[in-house]
Amino acid sequence: MAVPKSTGTENRRPLDGGGAVVDVAADRATNRELFESIEAGAGEAFDDYLATSERHYETAMEKFVYEDRSSLRDWVDLDVMRAAPVGVKLMRSMQGHVDDYFENPKLQQIMQYTLVFLGGSPKNTPALYNMMSHVDFNMGVYYPTAVEPNENGDHPGGIGVVVDAFVDLCRELGVTFETGVEVDEITRRRHGFSVVDESGIERRPDRVVVNADYAHAERELLPEHERQYDADYWDDRTYAPSAYLLYLGVEGDVPELAHHTLVLPDDWDPHFDRIFEDPAWPDEPAYYLCVPSKTDDTVTPEGHSNLFVLVPIAPGLEDSPAQRERFRERILDDVAEHADTDLRDRIVFEEEFCVSDFVDRYNATQGTALGLAHTLRQTALARPPNRSTAVDGLYFTGSFATPGIGVPMCLISGQHTAETLVEDVN
Numbered sequence: 364m365a366v367p368k369s370t371g372t373e374n375r376r377p378l379d380g381g382g383a384v385v386d387v388a389a390d391r392a393t394n395r396e397l398f399e400s401i402e403a404g405a406g407e408a409f410d411d412y413l414a415t416s417e418r419h420y421e422t423a424m425e426k427f428v429y430e431d432r433s434s435l436r437d438w439v440d441l442d443v444m445r446a447a448p449v450g451v452k453l454m455r456s457m458q459g460h461v462d463d464y465f466e467n468p469k470l471q472q473i474m475q476y477t478l479v480f481l482g483g484s485p486k487n488t489p490a491l492y493n494m495m496s497h498v499d500f501n502m503g504v505y506y507p508t509a510v511e512p513n514e515n516g517d518h519p520g521g522i523g524v525v526v527d528a529f530v531d532l533c534r535e536l537g538v539t540f541e542t543g544v545e546v547d548e549i550t551r552r553r554h555g556f557s558v559v560d561e562s563g564i565e566r567r568p569d570r571v572v573v574n575a576d577y578a579h580a581e582r583e584l585l586p587e588h589e590r591q592y593d594a595d596y597w598d599d600r601t602y603a604p605s606a607y608l609l610y611l612g613v614e615g616d617v618p619e620l621a622h623h624t625l626v627l628p629d630d631w632d633p634h635f636d637r638i639f640e641d642p643a644w645p646d647e648p649a650y651y652l653c654v655p656s657k658t659d660d661t662v663t664p665e666g667h668s669n670l671f672v673l674v675p676i677a678p679g680l681e682d683s684p685a686q687r688e689r690f691r692e693r694i695l696d697d698v699a700e701h702a703d704t705d706l707r708d709r710i711v712f713e714e715e716f717c718v719s720d721f722v723d724r725y726n727a728t729q730g731t732a733l734g735l736a737h738t739l740r741q742t743a744l745a746r747p748p749n750r751s752t753a754v755d756g757l758y759f760t761g762s763f764a765t766p767g768i769g770v771p772m773c774l775i776s777g778q779h780t781a782e783t784l785v786e787d788v789n
């Protein structure tokens with residue numbers, strides 16, 4: 364079950380410069396009107412843009428994403444080459460692509476903000492990822508809710524219910540889970556593997572699928588002769604952003620915000636530069652605000668709202684308590700100024716999560732929140748493989764492998780890895 368959601372806030376001010384607020388609706392016709400109202404001709408450009416996105420999406424899904432093409436031979440197939448949406452033009456940057464359609468910087472941003480969730484910037488992400496706009500604008504944004512009611516008769520929602528549904532399905536299929544166990548070593552033995560956890564307990568599986576951060580597994584879990592890459596390879600990768608996350612429970616409603624709100628400075632290049640070019644905390648942050656209680660009244664006590672602020676920041680940044688405190692103040696000021704809502708005196712619950720937490724809790728390389736960025740040299744074949752080339756019986760899956768970053772891509776990655784493993788066993 365899923366509820367369609369609009370993004371953005373009320374269209375309270377015209378898009379004529381700083382401080383503009385715009386509502387991106389759940390339906391395409393309203394969005395077309397919105398684009399035309401901001402820039403003459405942008406309504407038609409919006410249609411053209413989405414038609415192209417849809418074509419690229421369909422081709423990518425059919426030929427590239429669901430089909431794991433892990434070797435050059437798989438790509439040198441006439442049928443695939445003909446279908447490839449990767450003409451020379453689409454290998455340039457997303458910025459070049461949106462320039463062809465829209466002049467207004469805010470319209471360009473609306474078409475490009477999903478790049479942050481691919482771990483890239485408008486300058487370093489190939490234009491072929493314009494297909495993401497088909498997902499947002501044509502297919503829609505949904506909020507998952509549990510099909511079965513809980514003990515209170517409610518249908519709770521949020522991404523956690525998708526996880527629960529997978530766990531239920533896996534258990535039905537005979538999978539057993541052990542959680543909260545950290546693996547310290549994976550070593551190939553004559554028969555199968557030795558997998559040793561942090562308490563020294565050894566398990567002896569026939570095959571191993573690693574879903575942990577790929578670089579962590581290669582550098583810290585496997586012995587040197589069982590690794591595929593040397594230290595230079597991992598040092599040379601572009602890691603997707605980390606994040607500063609501020610989770611808040613507040614008294615009362617936040618009528619100024621929608622379920623999804625993006626706060627984007629008119630010129631967001633300096634923020635992207637501080638992620639990819641010259642790592643530092645951003646002065647003028649671009650960020651995402653989420654208020655699940657707008658849609659789901661099971662997530663807060665009555666009379667309260669919950670929200671989180673997600674600011675993409677450079678992986679590997681130093682995030683001392685003093686730095687985090689300064690940034691918290693900066694963000695709460697910014698929310699007050701740009702989203703018209705001062706939350707400070709209403710906060711009843713608060714938690715932060717940042718670079719070092721991603722390292723400590725998830726062994727994430729440089730504290731990346733997402734994995735390996737989708738830059739041109741880290742797309743498709745150029746991502747690490749899901750079958751180890753160094754050790755038989757060892758597999759990888761998730762956000763470092765193909766097809767890439769984000770929950771849907773990681774689920775498809777799991778499917779690729781499972782198919783590869785089954786093929787090897789049979």
Ligand SMILES: Cc1cc2nc3c(=O)[nH]c(=O)nc-3n(C[C@H](O)[C@H](O)[C@H](O)COP(=O)(O)OP(=O)(O)OC[C@H]3O[C@@H](n4cnc5c(N)ncnc54)[C@H](O)[C@@H]3O)c2cc1C
Pocket residue numbers: 480544545546547574575576579606608673724725726732733734760761762763768769770771773
């Ligand atoms: C704040 C935030 C918001 C996001 N929003 C979206 C979104 O809106 N849409 C979207 O599609 N994606 C989103 N993502 C990205 C998405 O969550 C990730 O791309 C995806 O979860 C990665 O899946 P994965 O299976 O590769 O790795 P993970 O989900 O990170 O799983 C890896 C697991 O391995 C465990 N592990 C690591 N080392 C070891 C070890 N030595 N022993 C045992 N276990 C270990 C970790 O603890 C972790 O549980 C978001 C991510 C973040 C952080």
